[in-house]
Amino acid sequence: MWDQLHRFVFDGLSVRGVFVRLDASLARNLRSHPYPPPLQRLIAEATTAVGLLATTVKIKGRISLQFQSDGPVKLLLAESTDELGLRSVGQWQGDIPEGDFSALMAGGRMALSLLPEQGQQYQGVVPLDGETLADCLEHYFQQSEQLATRILLFNEGERSAGLMIQAMPGLQQHEDFHRIALLAETLKTEEAMNLPVETVLHRLYHEEQVRLFPSQAVRFHCRCSRERCRDSLLTLPVGDLQEMRAEEGETTIQCDFCGERYHFDDQALEQLIQEKQQQAH
Numbered sequence: 218m219w220d221q222l223h224r225f226v227f228d229g230l231s232v233r234g235v236f237v238r239l240d241a242s243l244a245r246n247l248r249s250h251p252y253p254p255p256l257q258r259l260i261a262e263a264t265t266a267v268g269l270l271a272t273t274v275k276i277k278g279r280i281s282l283q284f285q286s287d288g289p290v291k292l293l294l295a296e297s298t299d300e301l302g303l304r305s306v307g308q309w310q311g312d313i314p315e316g317d318f319s320a321l322m323a324g325g326r327m328a329l330s331l332l333p334e335q336g337q338q339y340q341g342v343v344p345l346d347g348e349t350l351a352d353c354l355e356h357y358f359q360q361s362e363q364l365a366t367r368i369l370l371f372n373e374g375e376r377s378a379g380l381m382i383q384a385m386p387g388l389q390q391h392e393d394f395h396r397i398a399l400l401a402e403t404l405k406t407e408e409a410m411n412l413p414v415e416t417v418l419h420r421l422y423h424e425e426q427v428r429l430f431p432s433q434a435v436r437f438h439c440r441c442s443r444e445r446c447r448d449s450l451l452t453l454p455v456g457d458l459q460e461m462r463a464e465e466g467e468t469t470i471q472c473d474f475c476g477e478r479y480h481f482d483d484q485a486l487e488q489l490i491q492e493k494q495q496q497a498h
């Protein structure tokens with residue numbers, strides 16, 4: 218029942234839904250940094266949301282949801298692969314007061330990026346418009362995609378749940394969407410966190426024709442590797458690499474998402490410098 222995503226449609230209506238619940242996949246994401254509780258909640262929300270959003274695109278690759286602000290929370294980043302491999306990270310400065318999304322991310326902006334393995338990347342950037350992270354996403358879909366969307370996010374410690382109701386392109390009967398969305402809003406945290414998905418859908422929609430598709434597993438997935446760290450070191454000027462080697466004799470790169478450490482010793486640095494010098498010729 219945990220770390221599963223469920224898609225469903227309302228037969229005869231141009232409305233679809235997604236319900237997701239995260240446990241181990243979220244806990245692993247939260248483990249990499251000692252997040253203050255208010256930020257931990259936001260990361261849980263962003264991670265849950267990006268899982269829901271991954272179902273709105275048909276690309277082989279990744280979807281990335283990013284929030285940046287000049288408030289106490291500097292960055293909130295969550296990614297999903299097309300196979301629902303999730304990773305997320307947050308950056309903050311100073312003490313994080315108890316507060317909601319709009320206070321912690323004052324004056325911020327949101328970026329939604331599609332990163333296909335092949336072909337053109339796409340990024341939409343909008344100013345944050347809403348009291349909650351879910352509000353901001355709803356506004357984004359309304360304005361950028363013209364798709365009426367309702368998103369509900371629930372969180373208890375290292376577990377979370379999310380429900381998204383979305384109009385499908387070509388929806389004629391807007392009252393259908395509004396009825397379904399209003400019923401979604403009656404879902405309580407306790408129900409979202411604890412009941413089997415069939416029961417959740419029955420409680421909300423026993424008067425509708427709901428068709429539930431087979432569930433999909435959600436997991437933690439980080440794409441970092443020694444190869445990628447090597448590539449990022451190779452983007453440095455050769456002088457920087459030489460300095461690094463002379464001063465430290467080694468370097469370690471730690472992945473911000475998963476905490477994995479990649480060590481490059483003196484010999485590895487020398488190799489990089491040689492490679493860099495060969496490139497220059």
Ligand SMILES: [Zn+2]
Nearest residue numbers: 439441472475
């Ligand atoms: Zn990693």
